[in-house]
Amino acid sequence: MIAEPSLRPIGGLETFKMEWYRVVGKARETPDTFTIRMKARGNGEIAFEPGQFNMLYAYGVGEVPISISGAPFNGQLIEHTVRAVGPVTKALASARIGSNLGLRGPFGKGWPLKEAEGQDVVIVGGGIGLAPLRPAIQQIIRKRERYGKFYILYGARTPSDLLYKRDLQNWRGRLDTQLLVTVDKGDEKWRGYIGVVTTLFRHIKLEPNNTYAYVCGPEIMMKFTVQELKNQGLPDDRIFISMERNMKCGVGICGHCQFGPFFICKDGPVFSYSEVSNIFGRREV
Amino acid sequence: MGAKEERAGTDHYFLDPQQFDELIAALRKLGYSVIGPVVRDGAILYDEIESASQLPVGLRDRQGPGYYRLEERGDKAFFGFVVGPHSWKKFLYPPRVKLLTVSRKGEVTAHNGGERKMAFIGVRGCELAAISVLDKVLLGGPYVDPVYSTKRKHVFIVAVNCTEPGENCFCLSIGTGPEAGPGYDISLTEVVGDGIHYFVARAGSSEGENLLERIGARKATGQEISEASVRMEKSHTLFRKSLDTVGLKELLYRNLESPVYTEVAERCLACANCTLVCPTCFCTTVEEVTDLSGEVAERWRRWDSCFNADFSYIHGGSIRSSRLSRYRQWLTHKLGTWIDQFGVLGCVGCGRCITWCPVGIDITEEAAKIRRREVEVSTA
Numbered sequence: 001m002i003a004e005p006s007l008r009p010i011g012g013l014e015t016f017k018m019e020w021y022r023v024v025g026k027a028r029e030t031p032d033t034f035t036i037r038m039k040a041r042g043n044g045e046i047a048f049e050p051g052q053f054n055m056l057y058a059y060g061v062g063e064v065p066i067s068i069s070g071a072p073f074n075g076q077l078i079e080h081t082v083r084a085v086g087p088v089t090k091a092l093a094s095a096r097i098g099s100n101l102g103l104r105g106p107f108g109k110g111w112p113l114k115e116a117e118g119q120d121v122v123i124v125g126g127g128i129g130l131a132p133l134r135p136a137i138q139q140i141i142r143k144r145e146r147y148g149k150f151y152i153l154y155g156a157r158t159p160s161d162l163l164y165k166r167d168l169q170n171w172r173g174r175l176d177t178q179l180l181v182t183v184d185k186g187d188e189k190w191r192g193y194i195g196v197v198t199t200l201f202r203h204i205k206l207e208p209n210n211t212y213a214y215v216c217g218p219e220i221m222m223k224f225t226v227q228e229l230k231n232q233g234l235p236d237d238r239i240f241i242s243m244e245r246n247m248k249c250g251v252g253i254c255g256h257c258q259f260g261p262f263f264i265c266k267d268g269p270v271f272s273y274s275e276v277s278n279i280f281g282r283r284e285v
Numbered sequence: 286m287g288a289k290e291e292r293a294g295t296d297h298y299f300l301d302p303q304q305f306d307e308l309i310a311a312l313r314k315l316g317y318s319v320i321g322p323v324v325r326d327g328a329i330l331y332d333e334i335e336s337a338s339q340l341p342v343g344l345r346d347r348q349g350p351g352y353y354r355l356e357e358r359g360d361k362a363f364f365g366f367v368v369g370p371h372s373w374k375k376f377l378y379p380p381r382v383k384l385l386t387v388s389r390k391g392e393v394t395a396h397n398g399g400e401r402k403m404a405f406i407g408v409r410g411c412e413l414a415a416i417s418v419l420d421k422v423l424l425g426g427p428y429v430d431p432v433y434s435t436k437r438k439h440v441f442i443v444a445v446n447c448t449e450p451g452e453n454c455f456c457l458s459i460g461t462g463p464e465a466g467p468g469y470d471i472s473l474t475e476v477v478g479d480g481i482h483y484f485v486a487r488a489g490s491s492e493g494e495n496l497l498e499r500i501g502a503r504k505a506t507g508q509e510i511s512e513a514s515v516r517m518e519k520s521h522t523l524f525r526k527s528l529d530t531v532g533l534k535e536l537l538y539r540n541l542e543s544p545v546y547t548e549v550a551e552r553c554l555a556c557a558n559c560t561l562v563c564p565t566c567f568c569t570t571v572e573e574v575t576d577l578s579g580e581v582a583e584r585w586r587r588w589d590s591c592f593n594a595d596f597s598y599i600h601g602g603s604i605r606s607s608r609l610s611r612y613r614q615w616l617t618h619k620l621g622t623w624i625d626q627f628g629v630l631g632c633v634g635c636g637r638c639i640t641w642c643p644v645g646i647d648i649t650e651e652a653a654k655i656r657r658r659e660v661e662v663s664t665a
């Protein structure tokens with residue numbers, strides 16, 4: 001346990017140190033949400049698991065957790081999709097091409113993609129919750145032969161809140177993928193489904209013992225989605241959700257992200273529903 | 286751990302008050318800042334000392350729920366009190382510390398708070414346990430805290446066994462005291478009585494042993510050792526508080542909706558005192574500070590508390606907006622989820638949260654009430 005004073009090591013100087021990534025591209029997804037594409041200063045591939053997040057830092061403003069939303073060009077670049085809601089996310093969203101943002105990560109545990117090989121997969125995203133699911137979708141599509149049936153259910157408030165419109169078109173065009181999109185409230189051009197994302201389950205029939213479900217969105221949306229998946233017979237340990245809590249450190253030290261016995265930053269953000277079923281959805285935990 | 290425990294089983298040394306003072310001097314000569322209990326503003330705090338005479342000689346602290354007062358003991362004891370509002374956390378994990386300096390041009394410098402050889406004098410069993418808890422939290426990985434790691438490296442610990450537990454102490458029921466467990470370099474048991482005043486010392490590390498040899502401490506006699514043991518045996522009979530830890534975690538998990546939380550929330554002021562005085566609470570937040578020119582930004586970390594409203598803030602509102610939920614978070618963390626996270630209780634039984642709570646909320650009472658209520662409800 002406690003070593004003699006002279007034997008104790010000093011460590012951790014890298015724990016809070018960010019590295020600079022250059023902004024090389026920016027796509028406006030919705031009026032307040034941008035996908036920012038960055039390149040590491042050095043060369044080489046950026047390694048991460050779909051579902052992990054980074055702490056992104058805007059000089060002079062602060063640092064916040066943001067999910068990795070893509071890694072185009074074989075991981076030479078990395079993407080984050082940021083919704084500008086407060087000081088840090090506003091600063092990130094307004095970063096200019098050519099400027100640098102700080103990055104620490106990747107942190108946390110992602111979606112169990114390996115475990116789901118040979119199985120059907122249903123992905124359910126609500127709003128900006130699609131961001132951490134996007135790299136999982138991309139990976140499944142890349143290794144499509146390793147998975148069975150593949151469903152993507154996506155819901156947003158209005159048609160203009162839908163992220164990744166070009167991806168949605170591509171996914172919709174694939175014969176091996178069933179994409180269903182719904183909005184709470186349509187507009188004059190909207191021809192698709194209307195209703196909360198759980199209403200989409202009417203249109204698909206899952207094979208409960210042969211299916212993995214990955215869910216991310218507002219907690220209330222995840223709660224109803226989990227209920228729906230359970231109604232369809234999915235066991236708790238095949239349902240995965242991605243949790244969100246205040247985070248300051250990302251590395252299990254600041255205590256902010258606690259969720260019952262878990263630190264979301266290191267034990268999550270992705271949890272199997274069986275791990276959290278006794279606390280998930282409980283008020284103010 | 287093995288080597289330490291073996292050594293702790295061996296030699297007992299004798300120190301008279303003069304030699305105890307020499308111990309402090311010797312540590313200073315070795316380059317240590319010596320930190321020990323001192324009286325400040327009517328309380329016993331921890332601060333740098335140069336000699337044993339600066340200790341709260343002849344004082345004791347009377348403690349109760351929401352109550353703390355110093356009194357004369359009528360003897361010359363150096364350690365005739367227990368723990369005050371400070372803990373060693375203050376030195377190992379400072380309340381405010383700079384983590385990073387970032388220049389607009391992109392230079393990033395990480396800080397570790399600075400190396401400093403510190404000798405802690407008068408570390409109690411509960412406090413030693415608290416340091417070992419923080420070791421797990423901040424050094425256990427996968428990520429290591431740079432500041433704690435740096436401060437912790439050079440710490441020399443002189444522990445004191447408690448011969449007189451305080452009114453709010455309950456270490457005995459948790460197993461962290463009143464004897465100081467492994468992890469010290471030297472432990473002391475103070476013997477004060479009719480015309481006698483000395484310490485029985487033991488080494489817990491080779492550094493500790495070297496130091497005792499260096500000041501020329503002789504081996505204690507059987508008589509001296511047994512005087513010390515008698516006092517420690519008596520100490521075990523003096524406890525007034527206890528925490529029933531049997532099945533405690535499971536009890537709390539089963540009773541997240543216990544009515545006890547509703548009642549305690551009516552008293553709790555969410556002032557965060559309990560977390561500030563707690564020797565194991567580790568939660569922090571980070572602030573970004575820029576200079577006027579905007580050329581340099583610094584990231585400063587400071588202690589935070591799960592009782593603060595914005596602690597659990599996420600866009601749209603705080604997860605734990607009610608006081609009930611914040612008290613529940615604190616209690617279930619200390620006595621339940623901490624075990625899942627780090628394999629030990631987050632409470633070491635020092636009683637500080639009871640003493641420094643302005644309304645005197647008592648963690649042992651609240652835990653006992655939750656237990657009683659469960660039985661009442663299930664037999665009703």
Ligand SMILES: Cc1cc2nc3c(=O)[nH]c(=O)nc-3n(C[C@H](O)[C@H](O)[C@H](O)COP(=O)(O)OP(=O)(O)OC[C@H]3O[C@@H](n4cnc5c(N)ncnc54)[C@H](O)[C@@H]3O)c2cc1C
Binds near residue numbers: 065247600
């Ligand atoms: C694992 C994880 C992944 C995330 N992924 C994304 C993503 O891909 N895209 C995206 O736009 N947002 C994401 N968020 C939410 C994002 O971190 C917050 O919107 C952001 O912290 C808000 O900071 P702010 O300073 O702009 O706003 P404010 O609302 O003013 O926040 C003030 C402070 O509160 C904390 N905070 C506020 N909201 C959140 C929150 N929702 N989660 C955690 N801390 C919060 C932060 O410390 C922040 O600095 C993610 C959060 C988590 C925990």
Ligand code: SF4
Binds near residue numbers: 410412451464
């Ligand atoms: S809790 Fe135990 S070890 Fe701590 S001061 Fe009280 S008696 Fe001493």
Ligand code: FES
Binds near residue numbers: 263264
């Ligand atoms: S974000 Fe700091 S502990 Fe998880």
